[in-house]
Each structure stands twice: as structure tokens, then as C-alpha cells.
Amino acid sequence: MSENHFEKLSQAAKMIARGLRMMGWAERTRWLISAVAVVGLTVLTGCGGFFVPVVPVPPGSTGNFVYVANTTGVPPSGANSATGTVSGFAVGTGKLTGVSGSPLTVGYTPLAMTVTRDNKFLYVATLGNINVYTINADGSLTGASGGTSVAIANVVSMDVSPDGQWLLALDGTSLQAQIDVFQINTSTGALAVASNGTLAIPNAVIVPKMLKISPNGAYVFAALGSGGDAIFTFDTSTGTAIGVLNLTVSKTTSDNGLAVDSASANLYIARSGTGGGVHVFGIGSGGTLNEIAASPFDSGGQAYSVVLDNTGKYAYAANRTNGTIYGYSIGAGAVLTALEGSPYTSGKLVTSLGMDSTGNYLLAAAFGGGPDLSMYSFDTTTPGKLILATSTTTGTDPTGAIAVALTH
Helix, strand or coil: CCHHHHHHHHHHHHHHHHHHHCCCHHHHHHHHHHHHHHCCCHHHHHCCCCCCCCCCCCCCCCCCEEEEEECCCCCCCCCCCCCCEEEEEEECCCCEEECCCCCEECCCCCCEEEECCCCCEEEEEECCEEEEEEECCCCCEECCCCCEEEECCCEEEEEECCCCCEEEEEEECCCEEEEEEEEECCCCCCEEEEEEEEEEEECCCCCCCEEEECCCCCEEEEECECCCEEEEEEECCCCEEEEEEEECCCCCEEEEEEEECCCCCEEEEEEEECCCEEEEEEECHHHCEEECCCCCECCCCEEEEEEECCCCCEEEEEECCCCEEEEEEECHHHCEEECCCCCEECCCCEEEEEECCCCCCEEEEECCCCCCEEEEEECCCCCCCEEEEEEECCCCCCCCEEEEEECC
16 A cells, blocks of 8 residues: 555544544444545555455354444544454343453454354454454454454445355445455455456445345345435356446435345335335345335334344334334235334444344444443244343443444
8 A cells, every 4th residue: 555545544534533523422423434435445446456364264153142343432643443342242041241352452443344154254344444353163353463454445334145255345435435346265254356346336425324235145235325225236156246226315314224134025224314214125126126105114213223033024123313123023015013012222322233143132232322232032922022131331331332243
């Protein structure tokens, strides 16, 4: 990477830090989600081929773990917090147990995470880099120099393809977002840029939020805030993605979170602002989207994250403004019906939801704490109803928990 590229990255980091110091916790979520946008794509293009070899590791963990990215505030010296951490917990019967070495100080501000399908590696993205950590049998994490940097990218969200061969990243700037496609070395965790590894998403107004690959591997969806959504077809045999259409929204609307059912038949969008709620679209041939007649469904107007349970019978959406999680049963035609007791109390500013590998628990990370991480079980007499099983801090508060990633 040239000196000029480092200088641009440093200047952008200082701008972000100044902005964050002027904001409260409620506003910092939006800043951190869009912080990557400040750094130009010159970082990516100027450092092509900069991939650090990774030592091969044994087979992935068979345990049930959840990892939480903690921004842990931003110091005056720069945007990448030297005290940013990743916390790991073993998910047990109604309890969360911290893994060895948790929270792990990573030396930067983690913004996005994803776990490989074989549970060998955890990828953690920060301003300008994707870093890789080995997931050990006990759930602890190891990585050279705070996690080996395996790619240069300004990542807001990442997902791994169902076959475990590809990592796709939503990479953004202030004027453009793009999809970065990397092939995963399943032995080492190293990433190699695919032959058509950069796919631009032109739009005048884009605030990159989330990327999701459909379970059948055929489609890639990108939530772009007030820029709506971009839809791509994807070929898992070659890593080729082709943009097919854009879903537009008003300037006072933000598409934030995405979920796709196991049949890859329906897309669920967590939308805030004008027309906020959970919007449900049928996925047609070639990735065309058709909103179902009853959509949208009430989430208090400020849905930020959405997840489906492992049975595909229930959906849950986090409202980041009022500290609640809305629950729904999924009926014929993907119509949602509010569950008994919904909405359920959560932490403040929940930004990320996930299901554990057993399907018995829902995990919620709250940027504003109170608590940082909540784990919900499901009521045995009222199907789908959430019951708070346990909660925990993810470090020394305020941790600024911003994302969860779970083993499969």
C-alpha cells in the first residue's frame, strides 16, 4: 500500500472520530454503520493482491458459540479504537459462558463479522481491512497480530455462501457501494479476489447496511439504506455475480436488515422511516421481487434487524428506537401475524439479531447496552413467544455492541 493511500485512510479516520465525539450513543450507531463510506475505493484498488498467508488449522469447532463485535467507543486519536473487542460466549442450556480470552482486544473498531460454514474461521471487518481468526474447539479465538489481515476492503456487512467457498462483502463509499467477491481458502482462511471480484452499485444516495446470500446460493441482496436494495444473481461454481435490479425507496426511508427463508422464496426487509416495518417480498425468477399484498407489517416504524427462526415458522424484528423486538408467526403466503406478548423488551438500540445453531435461542446485541447481549428462548406453551433466558455484558460498559455472528 502506498504512502498516499495510508495518508487518505488516516485523514478519513480523523474525520470519523471528530464526528463521533460530537454525537450521543443513539447517533453513533448510524455513524459506525456508515463510517466505512468515508474511505475511498482507492484503498482497495491501490492495495490489490495484499493478502497475508495464514497458517493451516485443524477442523472447525463443533460447539455452539456466539461472537459479539464491540466498538468500545472511539478515542480522540482516531477512528479505529485500540480497545475495540470481540466477545465470545458458549451457548448452553439457558446460559451464556464466556470463552477463554474473552473479550479479545483486537486493536481496531470491528464493524461486521461472519463465520465460515465449517466453523473454522471468524472474519471481522474494520475500517479498511478484513481480518481472520481461528475458532478453536473451546470457542476461543486466535490470530497473528490481532487477527491476520486477509483483504483490503471498506466493509459494512459480510456473508459466506452456502457451499462455504465464497465470502461476499458490502463495501461502501459516500457516492458508491460495491460488492466484493472473495474465494475462501478453506484450509487457511486466506481470501483471494474472484475474477470479477468488484461489482459496482451506482446510486446517488447510498448508505450501505447489510448483505445477505440466499440459502440456495442463487441470489445476493444488499440493503442500501435510503438507496433501497440491490439484487444480484450468483453462481457458486464460479463466484460470478450479476446485478439484475434495484428496489427503490423514498429519501425518508431506510432499508436496514435482511432475511431470506430457507426455500429462498421470500425476502424480509427491516425498514425504518416512511413506510417503516417489516416488508415481505416474494422472490421470482431471476431475482425479481414482488411485495405481498398484506405487507408491510408493524414493527413500531423503526425496524433495524430481522431474523427468521430455524423452523421458518416465525420472524423477529428489532426496533432500535424503543428497545423492543417484535415477533410474528409466518402464515400462508408469508403473511405475518403478531405473536402473543409482542413486542418483547430488549436492550437499547438493538442492531443485530441471530439464531443459535440448535434453533433454541435468539441472540440480540444492543449498541446502547442495558444489557449488551440478550438471549431468548421460546415459550413451551405459546409457540414463538420469546422468553428472556439470560443476558450479559460483553465487556466493560459502554461496549457499543454492534453485531453478532454465530457458529452453524
